[in-house]
Amino acid sequence: xxxxxxxxxxxxxxxxxxxxxxxxxxxxxxxxxxxxxxxxxxxxxxxxxxxxxxxxxxxxxxxxxxxxxxxxxxxxxxxxxxxxxxxxxxxxxxxxxxxxxxxxxxxxxxxxxxxxxxxxxxxxxxxxxxxxxxxxxxxxxxxxxxxxxxxxxxxxxxxxxxxxxxxxxxxxxxxxxxxxxxxxxxxxxxxxxxxxxxxxxxxxxxxxxxxxxxxxxxxxxxxxxxxxxxxxxxxxxxxxxxxxxxxxxxxxxxxxxxxxxxxxxxxxxxxxxxxxxxxxxxxxxxxxxxxxxxxxxxxxxxxxxxxxxxxxxxxxxxxxxxxxxxxxxxxxxxxxxxxxxxxxxxxxxxxxxxxxxxxxxxxxxxxxxxxxxxxxxxxxxxxxxxxxxxxxxxxxxxxxxxxxxxxxxxxxxxxxxxxxxxxxxxxxxxxxxxxxxxxxxxxxxxxxxxxxxxxxxxxxxxxxxxxxxx
RNA sequence: GGCGAGUUGGCGGAGCGGUUACGCAGCGGAUUGCAAAUUCGUCUAGACCAGUUCGACUCUGGUACUCGCCUCCA
Numbered sequence: 096x097x098x099x100x101x102x103x104x105x106x107x108x109x110x111x112x113x114x115x116x117x118x119x120x121x122x123x124x125x126x127x128x129x130x131x132x133x134x135x136x137x138x139x140x141x142x143x144x145x146x147x148x149x150x151x152x153x154x155x156x157x158x159x160x161x162x163x164x165x166x167x168x169x170x171x172x173x174x175x176x177x178x179x180x181x182x183x184x185x186x187x188x189x190x191x192x193x194x195x196x197x198x199x200x201x202x203x204x205x206x207x208x209x210x211x212x213x214x215x216x217x218x219x220x221x222x223x224x225x226x227x228x229x230x231x232x233x234x235x236x237x238x239x240x241x242x243x244x245x246x247x248x249x250x251x252x253x254x255x256x257x258x259x260x261x262x263x264x265x266x267x268x269x270x271x272x273x274x275x276x277x278x279x280x281x282x283x284x285x286x287x288x289x290x291x292x293x294x295x296x297x298x299x300x301x302x303x304x305x306x307x308x309x310x311x312x313x314x315x316x317x318x319x320x321x322x323x324x325x326x327x328x329x330x331x332x333x334x335x336x337x338x339x340x341x342x343x344x345x346x347x348x349x350x351x352x353x354x355x356x357x358x359x360x361x362x363x364x365x366x367x368x369x370x371x372x373x374x375x376x377x378x379x380x381x382x383x384x385x386x387x388x389x390x391x392x393x394x395x396x397x398x399x400x401x402x403x404x405x406x407x408x409x410x411x412x413x414x415x416x417x418x419x420x421x422x423x424x425x426x427x428x429x430x431x432x433x434x435x436x437x438x439x440x441x442x443x444x445x446x447x448x449x450x451x452x453x454x455x456x457x458x459x460x461x462x463x464x465x466x467x468x469x470x471x472x473x474x475x476x477x478x479x480x481x482x483x484x485x486x487x488x489x490x491x492x493x494x495x496x497x498x499x500x501x502x503x504x505x506x507x508x509x510x511x512x513x514x515x516x517x518x519x520x521x522x523x524x525x526x527x528x529x530x531x532x533x534x535x536x537x538x539x540x541x542x543x544x545x546x547x548x549x550x551x552x553x554x555x556x557x558x559x560x561x562x563x564x565x
Numbered sequence: 566g567g568c569g570a571g572u573u574g575g576c577g578g579a580g581c582g583g584u585u586a587c588g589c590a591g592c593g594g595a596u597u598g599c600a601a602a603u604u605c606g607u608c609u610a611g612a613c614c615a616g617u618u619c620g621a622c623u624c625u626g627g628u629a630c631u632c633g634c635c636u637c638c639a
Contacts, residue, residue: 107569127639136639172637260568263634269567270635334639339568366570367633374633404588405578410570410632417577420589430602448579456579460587523598530600541602548602 097443097450099154101330102408104338104362105262109452112361114329120151120160121328123320123359125337126219128167129200130176132384133207135398135413136334136368136375142399143365143407143453144332145213146481150449153441153480163323164216165316166204168197168223169309174298189297197221207385210395211402212482218323222315226301229310229318232352233290233303241351242290245281249291249305253284256347262362263339288344290314313344321349326356335364365407371414394491396483397421403455403481425483428462431471432484438472445477455481503551506561507538511547514540532563 099112114120124144127137144162151160177192185192205215222229233249236242241255253259253267260266271285289311294300300307320328326349333342342362349358367374370381388398400421405411442465448457458481465474478484510529517526530540537555541548557563 125639128637134639138639140639175637264568265635266567335569336634336639339635365639367639369632376638408570409578412577414577416589420577424588451580454579456587460579463587518598521598527599534601539601542597542600543602544597 097154097447099150099450100452101361101363102452103360104364110361112329114155115327115360117155118159120155120330121324122148122151122160122162122330122332123316123324123328124162124164124216124331125316125333125341126164126166127200127204128170128172129197129204130170130173131200132203132386134375134382134384135370135388138208138211138385138398139368139402139407139411140332140334140365141208141213142211142402142482143455144363146403146449146455147330147332147363147453148214148216149480149482150446150453153446154450161218161324162216163218163220163320165319166197166201166219166221167312167315168201168221169299169315170312173197190299193299203386207389210389211385211399212395212485212488214482220319220323222310222319223299225315225319225322226310228322229314230291230301230303232314232318232321232348235352236290236348239351241347243283244305245283247293247306247308248281248289250282250287251290251344251347253286253288253347256351258350259286259347260343262343262346265339265343288313288340290348313341314348316341316345317348317352320345320359321353321356326353326358328359330361330363331359332363332365335366338362338364363407366410369410369412372412375413393418394422394425394488396425396488396491399488400425400459400483403483404459406456407453424463428466428474428478428484429489431466431469432475435471435475437479438470438476441477441480442473445480449480503559507533507549510538510564511540511549515547529564536560536563 100109101112102109122144124140127133133141141164144164148160148162173193173196174189177189177196180192180196181187181189201221233242236251237244237249240252242249242251244250260270267284267286291303291305291308291310291314293305294307294309296307298309300309320331331342331345346358349356369375370383373379373381375382385398389395397418401413401417402411404417404421442461444464445458445461448454448461451457458477462474462478462483465477475484482488510533514526514529514533517523517529533540533549534552535555535557537552537558539550539552541550552558
C-alpha cells in the first residue's frame, strides 16, 4: 500500500512516515481550552487531524491507531470567564460556575465537531484528571535541575535545556531582545515559563509540595501524552500558533523529564484561517463560531468540504463564495450517489493523494474526476475516506428530499399534471406560469423526454403557499 | 526587531524541470416550445530581476509585496 509522507516541522522536510509500532500508531493533538464555543479557526485542526486519523486507520487498521486530544479545563481564561459570569449575577461560588462552564463547553464542542463529521478521538483526557501526573513530572524536573521554586511558583529553567527553541527555530538571545511583556521578578530568565502557580481559595486548586495551586498551561500536554502514549510516540499535531511557545515548552518539559524518550517523532502544524482576507478577530466583527454557521443553515458537510479544499499547511481564507461553491458541488455529488452502494474500496488515487502529506485538495480533485466519469459507487467510497458523502453528514440533503408531506406531494403532482396538460395544448404561457410559481412555492422542476422530475427547495421564498396557484 | 510561510489564469486551488491540473465563473455548441438539469468544446496563468539548464511556473540568488507567529486567541 502507498507509503505515507508527512511534513515534519521538526526537520522542515517531508518524510516517510514510519510508525514506531504499526500495530499501535500514536497521535496527540492539542485540544481546546473550554471556556467558549469553538470558532471556525478551532475547527480546522480538528478536521485536518480527523482526516489524518482516518487515513492512518485506513492504512494500519481500525484498532491500530490511538488518537489523543485533550480538553484544557483549568486555565486563567476559564477563571476569568467564570468571574465575569459571577459579576453578571451568577450567585454560585466560582468553582461551581467553572465546573458547569467547562462541562457545558465540552458538550458543545462535541456537538459542533460532530456536525463537521469528525470522529471522536480514542482518548479525550481532561487536564484536571491528570493533576497528579503533572505534579509528579514537575517533581522530576526539579530533581533533575530543570525547574526551580520561586515565590510559590515552579518555573522551568530554559537555560537548562540546550535544544530550547529548536522546533520553532528560535534562539534565546533573539527572543529576549524582542521581549515585549513585563518580566516577572521571580523568574531567573525572562523566558522561563510557569509549571505550577499558587491558587487563591476561591479558584480551583490542588495540594502540592509547593502549596495549593494549579498547573501552568504547557505541563498538561506533557503529562497526559506520557501517561496515555508513552515517552515516545509518533505524531504531535496542533495549530501553527502553538508552535511557540506551547510546543517548544512541551518538548522542553518532556525531553528533560524523559531524556531517553525523544517525545514526538513527527510534529505537524496547520496554518491559520482568515476571514474574507483578514485576520479573524472580535474587533473586526468577522469572528464567528461553528455553531453560528450551522445556525445559518450552512451544512456541516459544506464546512468540512471547505476546510479540506485548501492544503493544511497553507493559510486559508474563509469566504461566502466558497460556501456557495462547496454547496453546489456537494449537491451535485449527493444527487449522483443517491441510492448507490459504496464501492468495496476507495480509489487508490485518493489514498495516494492523502498519503502525500495529506493533500486533501488533491483528493477532492480525484473526487471530481470520479464524479465526471459517472462512477457514483467509487465516488462515494472515496469521499468517505475524507469524511465526506457519509450517511451522518447527509441529513441536510436528505431533509430536502424527504420532508414533503403526502398532501404536499399530491398537490405538487396535481400541478405538474396541470402543466403537462397546458404543454400538450401548446399553452406555454400557462405552463411557464405554473412552473415559475411552483419554484416560488419550493418545487424545482426538471423535464426530460420521458417525465418531469421535481425536488423540494426548503429555502423557497413562498414555501408551501399553494394559494399562489389557485 | 527575531522567526517562518507565501506571491499561479476573472475567482478558488494543486501537481510537475519539457506533455490538459481540477473546480467555479465566462464564451460557443448539443438537448429543450422556453427554462432548469445534463452534456460536449473553449479562452484567460505562474510578482519582478538575474542565474543554472538543450529547456523553468517548477531549481539557485536577489528585489518587491502579502500574511502569520513572537501578546489572551487554533
